[in-house]
Amino acid sequence: MMTAPDSDLITFGPYLSFPGLRMRFDRNAEVFGEGEAADFIYRVVSGAVRTMRFSSDGRRQILGFHMPGEIFGVETGPTHQATVEAVTGAEIVLVRRSLLEKAAADDVRAARCWLEFTASHLRRAQDHAIILGRRSAAERVAAFLLAFSNQGARSSELDLPMSRADIADYLGLTIETVSRAFSDMERRHVIDLPSSRHIVVRNRSTLLDLQAA
Amino acid sequence: MMTAPDSDLITFGPYLSFPGLRMRFDRNAEVFGEGEAADFIYRVVSGAVRTMRFSSDGRRQILGFHMPGEIFGVETGPTHQATVEAVTGAEIVLVRRSLLEKAAADDVRAARCWLEFTASHLRRAQDHAIILGRRSAAERVAAFLLAFSNQGARSSELDLPMSRADIADYLGLTIETVSRAFSDMERRHVIDLPSSRHIVVRNRSTLLDLQAA
DNA sequence: CGGGCGATTGATTGCCTTCAAACGTGGTGG
DNA sequence: CCACCACGTTTGAAGGCAATCAATCGCCCG
Numbered sequence: 001m002m003t004a005p006d007s008d009l010i011t012f013g014p015y016l017s018f019p020g021l022r023m024r025f026d027r028n029a030e031v032f033g034e035g036e037a038a039d040f041i042y043r044v045v046s047g048a049v050r051t052m053r054f055s056s057d058g059r060r061q062i063l064g065f066h067m068p069g070e071i072f073g074v075e076t077g078p079t080h081q082a083t084v085e086a087v088t089g090a091e092i093v094l095v096r097r098s099l100l101e102k103a104a105a106d107d108v109r110a111a112r113c114w115l116e117f118t119a120s121h122l123r124r125a126q127d128h129a130i131i132l133g134r135r136s137a138a139e140r141v142a143a144f145l146l147a148f149s150n151q152g153a154r155s156s157e158l159d160l161p162m163s164r165a166d167i168a169d170y171l172g173l174t175i176e177t178v179s180r181a182f183s184d185m186e187r188r189h190v191i192d193l194p195s196s197r198h199i200v201v202r203n204r205s206t207l208l209d210l211q212a213a
Numbered sequence: 214m215m216t217a218p219d220s221d222l223i224t225f226g227p228y229l230s231f232p233g234l235r236m237r238f239d240r241n242a243e244v245f246g247e248g249e250a251a252d253f254i255y256r257v258v259s260g261a262v263r264t265m266r267f268s269s270d271g272r273r274q275i276l277g278f279h280m281p282g283e284i285f286g287v288e289t290g291p292t293h294q295a296t297v298e299a300v301t302g303a304e305i306v307l308v309r310r311s312l313l314e315k316a317a318a319d320d321v322r323a324a325r326c327w328l329e330f331t332a333s334h335l336r337r338a339q340d341h342a343i344i345l346g347r348r349s350a351a352e353r354v355a356a357f358l359l360a361f362s363n364q365g366a367r368s369s370e371l372d373l374p375m376s377r378a379d380i381a382d383y384l385g386l387t388i389e390t391v392s393r394a395f396s397d398m399e400r401r402h403v404i405d406l407p408s409s410r411h412i413v414v415r416n417r418s419t420l421l422d423l424q425a426a
Numbered sequence: 427c428g429g430g431c432g433a434t435t436g437a438t439t440g441c442c443t444t445c446a447a448a449c450g451t452g453g454t455g456g
Numbered sequence: 457c458c459a460c461c462a463c464g465t466t467t468g469a470a471g472g473c474a475a476t477c478a479a480t481c482g483c484c485c486g
Contacts, residue, residue, distance in 0.1 A: 053339070056425065061342065063339055104324070104328075111325065118328060118335060123294060129338060134268060134385060172347060175432085175434095177474055179433060195483090196434090196483095212270060389467085
């Protein structure tokens, strides 16, 4: 597929677009680290990234994944609050944050777009908290697949860019538990697993039931 | 203590203040429900409130508590995303959301205050997700006490307004597990429990260790 | 063909939940 | 003033779900 003409822009809502610099990150490369100065904002062109935080004892919690088109790394404070790494090889567009700051300082519509963006992330974080706080392993994995099938492909075929370890650290589970949940779903003909990262949703309504929203 | 003179205002950052209407809510009374029109913004004057969401099967996840002085119920979309109830009897100030919208549309500084407010909530939600995803029961309860002792009283004495059930639904645990965690801490002389909702932190550094941040 | 890594599967452990009962306290009515 | 009741909390015992420990499988790449 050809690269879209706006692929080196970061577009915030209907009004603002900024020209950016495109960079390539290898699999597992760090885009930025927690505590670093937040001088840029980012957009995924191709590939996928994960945002995450670590405990002092090394445990990892993945806060979310960002797919092509999505903007990430936007802060209101001076530093990044999380670490972001490339899940797969990824192309990322960078824009100086000062451009966004300037736009938001000059134009309330720009400021509003930024606000809406942050509010949508807040909503996602709250949904995530509900999954982590009150759902069983099977429910978490079902919810993950449904969320991913909504944001990603339109069809019932999903290509997961991330490993079982990534999914586990996103859902607050272990690799083995995630794997068993997938196997159970396959055994029950809810999904097919032609390969470990390619998933065919066979029975979406059962998946919705499993999720127990 | 006398009521502060600004107690019927909602103050957003250093610039904006709105006069509001004060209302009283009984214990467990609903301030607003998920899905209702978000026509007002709210501030706790006295007492405490909880924001929460329900699964279809009735499980409850508490997203957060709001203490006196805190603003809640601010949405960018048309409806509330969560239900809010009074934890104790509470005095709440209401302000028409249109006032905030107007201010943010007229003044980028006002818009910025709103953005900062939402960003701070996003940060809280992410911290919450980490607690729910990767921490043991003892670690969760320790983190809860530390967070509450920071936002609430300055000293080592805490008066919890909420029940064990509220704490459990905030931390993704059961009542019994929360109770056992408190009892363990008391047995280990980390805290005293003169009554079930009054807590004296005896050994803050052990609490910090327990939290395993 | 061999090596390495991610994923799956199996066996066991352990933490938290569930079920159950007792305790304590605050409020109400006798 | 005290007895009693209701409700929140604590504690105990048992069970279950996910974690841990361990081995095998499968696939990609050299």
